[in-house]
Amino acid sequence: MQEQMHKLLDEVLAGADEEEIISIKQLLNGVKRKQKHANESIIGGIFAMDKCSEDGNFTINIPITPVTHNSLNIVHGGVTATLVDTAMGTLANMMLPEGYGAVTTNLNVHYLAPGIGEELTASATVIHKGSKTMVVDGKVMDSKGKVVATSTGSFFIIKKY
Amino acid sequence: MQEQMHKLLDEVLAGADEEEIISIKQLLNGVKRKQKHANESIIGGIFAMDKCSEDGNFTINIPITPVTHNSLNIVHGGVTATLVDTAMGTLANMMLPEGYGAVTTNLNVHYLAPGIGEELTASATVIHKGSKTMVVDGKVMDSKGKVVATSTGSFFIIKKY
Amino acid sequence: MQEQMHKLLDEVLAGADEEEIISIKQLLNGVKRKQKHANESIIGGIFAMDKCSEDGNFTINIPITPVTHNSLNIVHGGVTATLVDTAMGTLANMMLPEGYGAVTTNLNVHYLAPGIGEELTASATVIHKGSKTMVVDGKVMDSKGKVVATSTGSFFIIKKY
Amino acid sequence: MQEQMHKLLDEVLAGADEEEIISIKQLLNGVKRKQKHANESIIGGIFAMDKCSEDGNFTINIPITPVTHNSLNIVHGGVTATLVDTAMGTLANMMLPEGYGAVTTNLNVHYLAPGIGEELTASATVIHKGSKTMVVDGKVMDSKGKVVATSTGSFFIIKKY
Numbered sequence: 001m002q003e004q005m006h007k008l009l010d011e012v013l014a015g016a017d018e019e020e021i022i023s024i025k026q027l028l029n030g031v032k033r034k035q036k037h038a039n040e041s042i043i044g045g046i047f048a049m050d051k052c053s054e055d056g057n058f059t060i061n062i063p064i065t066p067v068t069h070n071s072l073n074i075v076h077g078g079v080t081a082t083l084v085d086t087a088m089g090t091l092a093n094m095m096l097p098e099g100y101g102a103v104t105t106n107l108n109v110h111y112l113a114p115g116i117g118e119e120l121t122a123s124a125t126v127i128h129k130g131s132k133t134m135v136v137d138g139k140v141m142d143s144k145g146k147v148v149a150t151s152t153g154s155f156f157i158i159k160k161y
Numbered sequence: 162m163q164e165q166m167h168k169l170l171d172e173v174l175a176g177a178d179e180e181e182i183i184s185i186k187q188l189l190n191g192v193k194r195k196q197k198h199a200n201e202s203i204i205g206g207i208f209a210m211d212k213c214s215e216d217g218n219f220t221i222n223i224p225i226t227p228v229t230h231n232s233l234n235i236v237h238g239g240v241t242a243t244l245v246d247t248a249m250g251t252l253a254n255m256m257l258p259e260g261y262g263a264v265t266t267n268l269n270v271h272y273l274a275p276g277i278g279e280e281l282t283a284s285a286t287v288i289h290k291g292s293k294t295m296v297v298d299g300k301v302m303d304s305k306g307k308v309v310a311t312s313t314g315s316f317f318i319i320k321k322y
Numbered sequence: 323m324q325e326q327m328h329k330l331l332d333e334v335l336a337g338a339d340e341e342e343i344i345s346i347k348q349l350l351n352g353v354k355r356k357q358k359h360a361n362e363s364i365i366g367g368i369f370a371m372d373k374c375s376e377d378g379n380f381t382i383n384i385p386i387t388p389v390t391h392n393s394l395n396i397v398h399g400g401v402t403a404t405l406v407d408t409a410m411g412t413l414a415n416m417m418l419p420e421g422y423g424a425v426t427t428n429l430n431v432h433y434l435a436p437g438i439g440e441e442l443t444a445s446a447t448v449i450h451k452g453s454k455t456m457v458v459d460g461k462v463m464d465s466k467g468k469v470v471a472t473s474t475g476s477f478f479i480i481k482k483y
Numbered sequence: 484m485q486e487q488m489h490k491l492l493d494e495v496l497a498g499a500d501e502e503e504i505i506s507i508k509q510l511l512n513g514v515k516r517k518q519k520h521a522n523e524s525i526i527g528g529i530f531a532m533d534k535c536s537e538d539g540n541f542t543i544n545i546p547i548t549p550v551t552h553n554s555l556n557i558v559h560g561g562v563t564a565t566l567v568d569t570a571m572g573t574l575a576n577m578m579l580p581e582g583y584g585a586v587t588t589n590l591n592v593h594y595l596a597p598g599i600g601e602e603l604t605a606s607a608t609v610i611h612k613g614s615k616t617m618v619v620d621g622k623v624m625d626s627k628g629k630v631v632a633t634s635t636g637s638f639f640i641i642k643k644y
Contacts, residue, residue, distance in 0.1 A: 015196045027188040035176045040232035071201035077265045078243025104238045109268045112611040128595040273450040289434040337518045349510040357498045362554035393523035404561025426560045
């Protein structure tokens with residue numbers, strides 16, 4: 001298996017331009033991030049999501065790199081959606097007692113400006129916490145503080161088994 | 162550089178469980194897919210998006226694997242959003258004449274069932290095509306035909322430079 | 323009281339242009355509609371909502387009149403939202419057993435064309451029916467069959483007391 | 484015509500319960516409000532919308548009455564949608580230079596709590612103002628300051644003729 005993987009890596013490196021080399025490195029490091037529990041999923045790892053919770057605010061950062069780009073070299077709308085959904089969902093889960101989880105039932109994203117620059121930061125705020133449902137507000141900003149996207153998420157509260 | 166990459170691969174493989182090995186393979190193959198123009202972006206490649214356009218219908222498939230999972234081992238809501246946004250956006254762009262592009266201004270996703278099984282298929286249908294804006298409907302189904310998510314996307318039509 | 327009301331009517335009629343006279347008539351008839359149980363609320367009555375359920379399809383019609391207009395003399399976006407929310411909500415409630423009700427948790431409306439012509443017709447289709455939540459699709463068309471708005475509604479299923 | 488209207492009023496009053504009498508009064512006064520330019524449309528008048536702009540904040544109030552009720556005697560979701568759409572749309576139009584107008588392209592409303600109490604107040608905040616599109620945030624609160632609904636609206640900027 002090990003040998004087969006190195007052969008695959010060689011094949012990919014052979015045809016790789018600079019952006020692809022950066023991507024390969026970020027992807028491999030992404031799996032490493034999951035192994036080291038810096039992220040809970042491969043998705044979180046490969047986008048290099050850094051979570052930060054201070055002063056009652058909850059944010060997630062990702063660097064803007066070839067991994068996050070669409071074919072026009074701006075951040076893929078799906079990546080922005082993934083980022084803000086993760087920020088809102090993580091915050092929703094943080095609000096719940098042990099044994100309960102929040103699952104997204106609705107995600108609504110308004111894209112306001114292209115995702116460009118060094119990194120994107122998503123922040124989340126709970127705007128409604130009922131016994132069965134939650135509604136969370138999310139905002140994505142670029143490194144200069146410009147709002148790239150605003151979002152709302154609806155969550156359904158479930159009892160985990 | 163090559164040597165450094167192989168060293169990184171070895172480090173990641175050293176601590177990898179079965180799911181992570183599957184992921185590493187899919188990620189490296191994802192970059193390869195982009196090199197071979199099977200996908201236009203790293204994102205499209207690592208999720209192994211297969212586009213299919215026949216009989217007036219447009220669909221995109223992705224396999225459900227550890228790469229698409231969240232920490233609960235079901236498809237990450239952000240991946241479903243990325244999939245359906247890509248299906249709707251690609252269709253929107255296909256409807257436009259040379260020199261014009263469609264950018265997502267609003268993405269709304271209702272999550273109806275957990276993404277489980279072998280693969281997810283997103284289909285898209287144009288429901289409004291104006292001179293300045295388009296609205297597209299999207300649906301994501303699992304391998305058994307169960308609807309996992311429904312979505313609408315608003316697009317703004319721009320002139321490319 | 324009766325006398326006071328006739329005095330109020332006289333005052334309003336004194337300054338009324340043709341559109342306002344049409345409106346007064348529709349508003350008074352709207353209350354009458356509720357009294358005769360043609361509608362269950364004043365809102366339904368004053369917009370003269372006609373519900374129709376045949377061949378598995380559920381629709382609601384309203385005439386386009388000065389009552390439904392905004393200041394630009396096209397149908398007020400809120401009226402279109404009210405119409406499609408009523409169609410989706412009524413259908414959701416029709417799907418439930420005795421003693422249960424569906425309350426809207428999310429309403430998303432895409433406005434595609436101005437509401438003009440003789441009447442608007444909203445139709446609704448259930449796209450997901452779970453034990454706790456429902457998602458319904460709604461569409462609003464003008465008299466010529468042009469789609470004026472598309473919509474999705476999320477509903478939470480509650481036990482009535 | 485005048486006679487016919489008084490006859491209609493008598494018919495409606497004959498079968499009216501207390502709530503319907505309150506409604507008839509509010510509806511007739513609503514037309515009067517439009518005549519006196521307190522509101523720009525019949526819709527605004529019959530819901531007795533009071534606009535208020537101070538200290539950079541923009542709000543609209545409506546009293547909760549039988550006119551705003553659904554068949555369950557809480558505020559009809561469509562009324563809440565109409566209220567917040569009007570607040571967001573009015574603010575959007577206030578931000579534009581002479582000769583330009585903003586039309587709603589997307590309205591998304593999360594309903595958080597039943598609309599009960601004395602009145603509802605909608606406030607709006609611009610979160611994005613581009614050259615072609617605007618995105619506005621809206622919030623609806625009851626008399627006790629409880630958030631009843633949150634909303635976002637997308638607007639397309641048009642040149643008026």
